[in-house]
Amino acid sequence: MSRPPPALRAIFATPFASFPLPAQDTLLADLEGLIRQGARPEQRDPAFPADPLCFRSREDFFTSAQAPIERLQNAVLGAMAEIMRAASAYRDEDFAKLRIEARARFSLIRPDGALPFAGERASSWTFIYCVSAPRPPARRLDSGAVRLYDLRMRNMYVDAGNALLRPPFGLAHHIWQPTAGYMTAFPSTIAYEVALNRTDQDVLLVIGRARLEAPGIDAGVPW
Numbered sequence: 001m002s003r004p005p006p007a008l009r010a011i012f013a014t015p016f017a018s019f020p021l022p023a024q025d026t027l028l029a030d031l032e033g034l035i036r037q038g039a040r041p042e043q044r045d046p047a048f049p050a051d052p053l054c055f056r057s058r059e060d061f062f063t064s065a066q067a068p069i070e071r072l073q074n075a076v077l078g079a080m081a082e083i084m085r086a087a088s089a090y091r092d093e094d095f096a097k098l099r100i101e102a103r104a105r106f107s108l109i110r111p112d113g114a115l116p117f118a119g120e121r122a123s124s125w126t127f128i129y130c131v132s133a134p135r136p137p138a139r140r141l142d143s144g145a146v147r148l149y150d151l152r153m154r155n156m157y158v159d160a161g162n163a164l165l166r167p168p169f170g171l172a173h174h175i176w177q178p179t180a181g182y183m184t185a186f187p188s189t190i191a192y193e194v195a196l197n198r199t200d201q202d203v204l205l206v207i208g209r210a211r212l213e214a215p216g217i218d219a220g221v222p223w
Helices: 027-038 067-087 151-155
Strands: 017-020 054-056 099-109 115-118 125-132 146-149 174-176 182-187 191-194 203-213
Touching: 027 067, 027 099, 027 125, 027 203, 054 115, 067 099, 067 125, 067 182, 067 203, 099 125
Parallel strands: none
Antiparallel strands: 017 182, 054 099, 099 203, 115 191, 125 182, 125 203, 146 174, 146 191
């Protein structure tokens, strides 16, 4: 009599979302214009070293009163609320009492530029919205791709016994290819980077972090 296969189940699963935001007239073109206008030295975030090939703005993108940015903010926050609700075990009435907060900046990655390894702090979720991205060249399909790193591999002993684990058990990094009008969201415990842009056009991204707060309870951790 053959022995039945062992019962396996996944633990430490990571939620990940990728989808298009609803098309809104000329939103992408309007956002691109505002981002290019805003990529000025005084708007650069001084927390990061100056890089002529990768401009990172201050984290105040969503504080603008410009209509296209307000429309993007409303769409992103609505999407984030849906993602958080879908990933959580809250009852609808309890989730409705929570307040979502977010901060965002834009990144303009020029040809031959890249966004270095990064991670978001004091937040539970990271989101990335693509305003503009060229098609990657056939020989470098990872051009401008967002790489999400599985940090469990930092202290992982890898040999033939775990090198080829089947999904969903495998240990591997993940790649998200930015496409204009699409956004992705994932837990802020995941570090990411944007690979070298090997095209002759810019990659424009809005990158932010979000968290939920209960009414009357301060998170206690400043942004």
